[in-house]
Amino acid sequence: MIEVKDLVKSYGGNVAVDHLNVTIEKGKIYGFLGPNGAGKSTTMNIMTGYVASTSGTVIIDGHDILEEPEEAKKNIGYLPEVPPLYMDMSPFEQLMFAAELKKIPKKERQGQVEEAMTRTQIVDVADRLNKHLSKGYRQRVGLAQALLGNPDILILDEPTAGLDPLQIIEIRDLIKRLGKDHTVILSSHILSEVSAVCDYVLIISRGKLVAEDSPERLGSLMGAGQELKVTVKESRNRAESLLRSIPDVKEIRLYTEGWKEEGCCQFLVCAKENADIREAIFFKMAENKVPLLGMERVSKSLEEVFLELTEEESREKEASKHAGNL
């Protein structure tokens, strides 16, 4: 559906997108995740043909965005970071204008505009001026605009930015519904949003793709091996040495000591890859008459994965910078 190959965009000496390769398949909701300034918006702007890439290609349904822009753009509905609305027009006029721009036949225009307005629930404000609308409504008008012409691909740049919690839920539901018959790409720096809405997550940091997978698998992928939170009623040293004597244990970290209950310790125990150490821990503690008060599996949230990946990246960069100084 969309193929992004070796995409590079530099502004002066500043590299915003750095050899990015992405393949987007039909009928899924994709999430571009990354900290501010990671190159999400730039990538989207290149994919929609608003700016040209320094090198690399974007192919949409077999059409190169730079060589056959008209054909390629027909398949895309784009909602940029700031909804592109004329402040001197009303949502209805704006959408009629956008429908004409998108070359929707005159007969279908009114019908399509009305449908888009119903789907985004802006019928009530259709005749107010855009400049009098709140951020949330502007966002919806922008979304309605992207929906016009029923494009196969919807590219939404931070669609929930600046909305109130209720509106965020509404827009998310709408995006989920849209995901049934459109391919949706959305960007966000809010992790809970991406894991709630998207089928597939692409984590971008400093213009590079650092990880891609489904949100669930990304979580388990990063925490290779089991991670358990173990609470025992024993002194720290003895408990630690007991845990260490279990063969498949890779790493032990003290979580809390004397917290909640007197004389208890809580450890974070990491197992070696694919090993299940829960029974081993239980029997070890039972043999030595150490009361095991709790054992809980910890799976990494997308949040942690994200931080780990983006921090790793910046640490590497730091390291290579220092190496260069030497």
Place this chain on the structure above:
Amino acid sequence: MLAIFKREFCAYFHTMTGYVFLAFLFVVVGVYFTAYNLGYGYPLIGYTLASAAFTMLITTPMLSMRVLAEERRQKVDQLLLTSPVPVYQIVLGKFLAMAAMFAVPVLVFCLYPVILSAYGSLSFAQSYTSLLGFYLMGCACLAIGLYISSVTENQVIAAVGSFGVLVLFYLMSGLESLIPTTAAASFLAFTILLLVICYIIYQLMKSLLVPLAVCAAGEAVLVMIYVADAAVYEGAVQKVMSMFDLSSRFGDFTGAVLDLTSVVYFLTVIAAGVFLTIQSIQKRRWS
């Protein structure tokens, strides 16, 4: 293209701009018309239009200042540039909307000769030639304003910039006479021009080789021409300056002379303005 044309044309009436523009032109031209044609009974409208031509310096930037600059500031250009419409159609749509807006007062002025004909005989051909010149000059000013609006995000800068450039062009014939016509002076002027061009190339490319080569080659050519035949330089600066002299070209029309070269001249200015605008939008996408 039609969608953009319609939206831009209507936008003038969504805000005060269109009304202020019309009111200003009607008042100024109307006053001159009343004074010269109705008051003194002068039959030709060309004289009236020539006197009122200065209004274009103020009115055309009013129409053109917003057209691309404001859109870029509010990021509405994202909608246009990501829709399946080629850039040239976007620019043409906008230019035609301005041209259509300027046609509104000119069409009203077309009634003036009819009114005058009630009081005596006059040449309609001569009157409408002047009006054609007035319209073409307006469109040329709009094309210049369009280009200036495309290079900035700030509509005030676009307006002041267009006004400045138009004033310069308007006064060009006066400026020409200030500059000495001797060969040496022209030679000096072209050398300075060459250096400026090379500096711009250097700023764009950030390397010394090409601008230095251009500078050396250009200067060699200038010196060779000077040695071979210094007479070529006499008045040469004036010739270059007169290329930008809009008002003398307009003078041809108000003198009731339908000179084809002047028509072509204005059409060329319009084409150049539109072309440069398209290039400036494309360049921004690539940089």
